[in-house]
Amino acid sequence: MAAGEVPPSVRVELLGPLRLTVGGQSVDVRGPKRRAVLALLALAEGRVVTVDHLVDALWPGDVVESGRQSLHSHVSRLRGHLGPAAGRLETRADGYRMDLGSEGIDAAQVRALLATARGTVLRDPKAALAQLRRAQEMWRGPVLADLTDVQPIAAAVEGLAQLHREVIDALVGAAIAAGQAGEVEGIAAATAAADPLREPATLQQMRVLAATGRAPEALQVGRDFRHRLTEETGLDPSPALSELEREIAGGAVGGAPLPRPPIPASAVTRLIGRDADIAAMQRLLGAERLVTLVGPGGVGKTRVALEVARREGAASTLLLAPVTDPAAVPHALAAALDLAVVQGDVLLACAALLGGRSALIVVDNCEHLLEAVRSTVDVLLTWCPGLVVLATSREPLGLAAEYVVRLAPLPLPAIDSARSGTDTPSDLLRVPSVAVFLERAGRVRHGPPLSADDLQTVADIVRRLDGMPLAIELAAGRLSTFSLSDLHQRLDRSLDLLGGQPSGAPRHRTLRATVEWSYRLLSEEERRLFRHLSVFVDGVALDDAERIAAELAVDSDPGSALARLVDASMVEASFEGGTRYRMLETLRAYGQDQLVATGELAEAADRFLRWAVELVRWIGEALATEQEPSADAMLRRELANLRAAWRLARSGGYLDTAAAMVVGLFEAITYRDLVELRSWAEELASDPAMPAHPRATAVFGVAAEATYHRGDHQRAEQLARTGLGLARDETDSWMCRLPLSVAELARGAFPQVVEHALGARTFPDGSRENYGIAALAAAYGGDPERARELNARGVAGARSFSMRSWAAYVTGEIETAAGRRDRAEAHYRQAIELARTAGATFLVGVASVGLLAALAESGRTADALRGYREVIDYFARTGNWTHLWVALRNLADLLRSIGDEESATLLNAAADAAPNAPATARPTATGSDLASAETAAPDRTEALRCARSAIKRHLAGAEQLGQPSGQPRLTPARRSPRR
Numbered sequence: 001m002a003a004g005e006v007p008p009s010v011r012v013e014l015l016g017p018l019r020l021t022v023g024g025q026s027v028d029v030r031g032p033k034r035r036a037v038l039a040l041l042a043l044a045e046g047r048v049v050t051v052d053h054l055v056d057a058l059w060p061g062d063v064v065e066s067g068r069q070s071l072h073s074h075v076s077r078l079r080g081h082l083g084p085a086a087g088r089l090e091t092r093a094d095g096y097r098m099d100l101g102s103e104g105i106d107a108a109q110v111r112a113l114l115a116t117a118r119g120t121v122l123r124d125p126k127a128a129l130a131q132l133r134r135a136q137e138m139w140r141g142p143v144l145a146d147l148t149d150v151q152p153i154a155a156a157v158e159g160l161a162q163l164h165r166e167v168i169d170a171l172v173g174a175a176i177a178a179g180q181a182g183e184v185e186g187i188a189a190a191t192a193a194a195d196p197l198r199e200p201a202t203l204q205q206m207r208v209l210a211a212t213g214r215a216p217e218a219l220q221v222g223r224d225f226r227h228r229l230t231e232e233t234g235l236d237p238s239p240a241l242s243e244l245e246r247e248i249a250g251g252a253v254g255g256a257p258l259p260r261p262p263i264p265a266s267a268v269t270r271l272i273g274r275d276a277d278i279a280a281m282q283r284l285l286g287a288e289r290l291v292t293l294v295g296p297g298g299v300g301k302t303r304v305a306l307e308v309a310r311r312e313g314a315a316s317t318l319l320l321a322p323v324t325d326p327a328a329v330p331h332a333l334a335a336a337l338d339l340a341v342v343q344g345d346v347l348l349a350c351a352a353l354l355g356g357r358s359a360l361i362v363v364d365n366c367e368h369l370l371e372a373v374r375s376t377v378d379v380l381l382t383w384c385p386g387l388v389v390l391a392t393s394r395e396p397l398g399l400a401a402e403y404v405v406r407l408a409p410l411p412l413p414a415i416d417s418a419r420s421g422t423d424t425p426s427d428l429l430r431v432p433s434v435a436v437f438l439e440r441a442g443r444v445r446h447g448p449p450l451s452a453d454d455l456q457t458v459a460d461i462v463r464r465l466d467g468m469p470l471a472i473e474l475a476a477g478r479l480s481t482f483s484l485s486d487l488h489q490r491l492d493r494s495l496d497l498l499g500g501q502p503s504g505a506p507r508h509r510t511l512r513a514t515v516e517w518s519y520r521l522l523s524e525e526e527r528r529l530f531r532h533l534s535v536f537v538d539g540v541a542l543d544d545a546e547r548i549a550a551e552l553a554v555d556s557d558p559g560s561a562l563a564r565l566v567d568a569s570m571v572e573a574s575f576e577g578g579t580r581y582r583m584l585e586t587l588r589a590y591g592q593d594q595l596v597a598t599g600e601l602a603e604a605a606d607r608f609l610r611w612a613v614e615l616v617r618w619i620g621e622a623l624a625t626e627q628e629p630s631a632d633a634m635l636r637r638e639l640a641n642l643r644a645a646w647r648l649a650r651s652g653g654y655l656d657t658a659a660a661m662v663v664g665l666f667e668a669i670t671y672r673d674l675v676e677l678r679s680w681a682e683e684l685a686s687d688p689a690m691p692a693h694p695r696a697t698a699v700f701g702v703a704a705e706a707t708y709h710r711g712d713h714q715r716a717e718q719l720a721r722t723g724l725g726l727a728r729d730e731t732d733s734w735m736c737r738l739p740l741s742v743a744e745l746a747r748g749a750f751p752q753v754v755e756h757a758l759g760a761r762t763f764p765d766g767s768r769e770n771y772g773i774a775a776l777a778a779a780y781g782g783d784p785e786r787a788r789e790l791n792a793r794g795v796a797g798a799r800s801f802s803m804r805s806w807a808a809y810v811t812g813e814i815e816t817a818a819g820r821r822d823r824a825e826a827h828y829r830q831a832i833e834l835a836r837t838a839g840a841t842f843l844v845g846v847a848s849v850g851l852l853a854a855l856a857e858s859g860r861t862a863d864a865l866r867g868y869r870e871v872i873d874y875f876a877r878t879g880n881w882t883h884l885w886v887a888l889r890n891l892a893d894l895l896r897s898i899g900d901e902e903s904a905t906l907l908n909a910a911a912d913a914a915p916n917a918p919a920t921a922r923p924t925a926t927g928s929d930l931a932s933a934e935t936a937a938p939d940r941t942e943a944l945r946c947a948r949s950a951i952k953r954h955l956a957g958a959e960q961l962g963q964p965s966g967q968p969r970l971t972p973a974r975r976s977p978r979r
Helices: 032-043 051-058 067-088 106-120 125-136 151-177 181-194 199-211 215-233 239-249 275-285 301-312 326-336 346-354 367-383 415-420 425-429 432-444 452-464 469-480 484-489 491-497 511-519 524-533 542-551 558-567 585-598 601-622 628-637 639-651 655-664 666-671 675-685 696-709 713-725 734-746 750-758 769-780 784-796 801-817 821-838 841-857 861-878 881-897 901-913 927-934 940-961
Strands: 010-013 019-022 025-027 089-091 095-098 290-294 315-319 359-364 387-393 402-406 572-574 580-582
Touching: 010 032, 010 067, 010 106, 019 067, 032 051, 032 067, 032 095, 032 151, 051 067, 051 095, 051 151, 067 089, 106 125, 106 151, 125 151, 151 181, 151 199, 181 199, 199 215, 199 239, 215 239, 239 346, 275 290, 275 301, 275 387, 275 402, 290 301, 301 315, 301 359, 301 387, 315 326, 326 346, 326 367, 346 367, 359 367, 367 387, 425 432, 425 452, 432 452, 432 469, 452 469, 452 484, 469 484, 511 585, 524 542, 524 558, 524 585, 524 601, 542 558, 542 580, 542 601, 558 572, 558 580, 585 601, 601 628, 601 639, 601 655, 601 666, 628 639, 628 801, 628 821, 639 655, 639 675, 655 666, 655 675, 655 696, 666 675, 666 696, 666 841, 675 696, 696 713, 696 734, 713 734, 734 750, 734 769, 750 769, 769 784, 769 801, 784 801, 801 821, 801 841, 821 841, 841 861, 841 881, 861 881, 861 940, 881 901, 881 940, 901 940
Parallel strands: 290 387, 290 402, 315 359, 359 387
Antiparallel strands: 010 019, 019 025, 089 095, 572 580
16 A cells, blocks of 8 residues: 555444455455454454453363464454455554444444434434434344354353343334334334343333323233233332333323433543553452442542443443432432432332342442441342442442452552663653653643653652552643643642642542542541651551550550551551551642641651651661661661651751761661761761760761761771760760771771770670771781680670671681681671671672682682672772772782783772772782882772773683683782771
8 A cells, every 4th residue: 555545444344244344345254263353353442352362262271272373364364354454453562453443343333323312312302313223223133143152252242232222222212202102113012022021121112102192001011011020030120110100190101211321421531551450340340249449539449430330331320429418329329220219218219120130330439428338338239139339439338248459559660760761761651650641741732742851750740649640630731831840840739739620520629639538537536647647758667656546645446547547548558578557648748738737747746756766776776686687677668767757857956866866877887888877977977066965976986987988988087086085985985986996997007906996895785896896907917816816705795697797707807817718718608698687788798808809719710700790889889989999909919810910900000099998018019010000090980990891801701711711829819908
């Protein structure tokens, strides 16, 4: 087909024998399998039909080996039948799609005609009648009779039979309304005779008879139906029969207009990202009688439920949002069922109408009428065994038969991939939350496609809106007023900024209104607990939440109050790693606003800070014991909350709290590469008010430790000495002596190291790492026996995994310094294993440096190179250049041993010139060393580039040869100064 040429029309007719026309010409499609493929693709009406679905349908049971290949062959031949329109049969990643357009499927046209007729019958019944006649004429005989052995087609045939009944019912009703009842008398009689127990057909026949002046016959038809139903099923007809009998007997022979469509239009916009949720709901509705879709306001419960109802076809929908009186619920249900009840019990009349028929009812927005809805649904499920109810609510109904499904927000772009730039524009476009934003934005602002940077901004917007569909739609709508960057900058005001259109439901016109709708349904105690939990930015553990509830004097059981918040969709419960309660960001922002409005902000902030101080105190103590792994997990789990507490303490001038947090985190800062915690210590030490504070010595000691880990051992020594100068007694001085001793170790002042390390014996829980530091100084100073004696004293007091790891590492260093590196390897490996158990990532790094030197000396060059690649990246990532220079010097020794003199010389020159590189006992200068002295020292960036390039080059050579790239000389490696 030539470029720009419009492909010919394609039409598939299903309402009779399967028929295909292309460009108006009939095409003969032969073979039952190929005809079944065509029918299944047409029945999907433009949706993708997966390969698995097609294969299961065509070859049920044990699928033949060639099933997929045969399917491919049939699809290929179908494209041949389509000729120039072959492009309308599309191949997708997981299946096939047939694009037939709005006029390409007769069944779809019939549904459209039926919907139009129902919408126009009141104002123009004759026009509606004409449309319905046209729809009726599209049936050409038995529907797909030769294909009903294919189960999905057989099911579709049943659906099309139901559609035919609806068209006939509508046709008869429109004829009555248009004054042409006589023209459909035969149709009405035949329809009732075809299904003598179907009440709607009987009612239509009665209306036709009454409208043509034969009221007695109409009443007799009703009496016959009542008798037949009772005799054959034991059931009574619905109240609608009695009501019609009264109307006919009273002379009201005009009949009733067409019933309104049972399913309201859910929205004019496309539903994005919910296919999996809808499929799951459909599966559940096949097995459960009451399914309640719960979630916070704005998550999209109504949209999903209405889409499920639309796909189910025969469903009625009860919309409760506008209903405020609990007593009105049965009346609203009757209206949804098109049941006019003028006397008697309305709810029982609804139950009688539904009877034993299979039916689906959607009950939307139950949360403000829970008691009334609970009672209503309970009666319906009891009296109507064929009934299935799909409810939406911000909390469960609480019935025994209820199956609760929590609807999650839309999937979000990954944070890590966005930061690293690995998300491509096409990747982001496929993320449902981003797709919703772009789809809605395109309706209010037209223009060129967004740039890659703009898409990253959109990704951040939908993340900050928690993937909530309502919030995303409201935000996208604001692009009519703001630019994308303006909107992004103002999201902190999202509760009020994101207003909807006046036509929207009142509870959804702004995010604030949406949240208030749920908030007002809580008791005052529940509201107060919700407010005070909102200060936790990343959720709160069960024990902490219960303690807060107790402190707030909640009268009910704290667990019950928390359960109520979860049920009301104000708080989410997660159970991975222990029970935890979280809030969506929009809900948390509302809780913060309410703290201000109620005057409780200061109380909540004080409680939050006390929680943080108590937590870091426990973490600090537990990290020094056998509980270290649990404490490490707790620290990492609560880091976001601790970050919020830290910022609150600093911005609010809570110096005591800030000092307590920093001091309590000393153990975490020492052995865990949580760089953020180190920045807190340095920030606090630079506060002008800190020197006069009672805990100044401890704070300066922690800051010195943090600075040492940043690779600046000179600054660390200054901070430690400043802290010692501020000491009022020896209580906290150990916190300064430890970092001072390792800073001195880095500059090779071994006697001073021993002095300060042993002077740190005043720390609270006895012998610990200070003996290991002193042992390192003794070992590096040439006294291995003294080193072993000191380390043994430290081992005796080692309780935590970190301290045992530290002792093993020191043992490895002592053995190496004594020239027994073959014995050192096992100790390094033990240190690494214990450190990993503890989460002490820094100890893993320094022990790995020692291990790699042992590997290199034993000839395992390739293993050593791979290890250096990892450890160099690790220290570069955490910014610890003191230890990075040690690793680079050791790498230089390895490179020289395998003949790479140039790279080794550059790395040694860079380390020698670096002010933060630790001192090393350099051997007598060789020719290579002299060349190093004459080489211009590269900077840090060039040193890293050189190291990585050399490792990559030599590893490639070793892998190509299938053996180590060389045998290193037994040269002593430069020692890591500590930790």
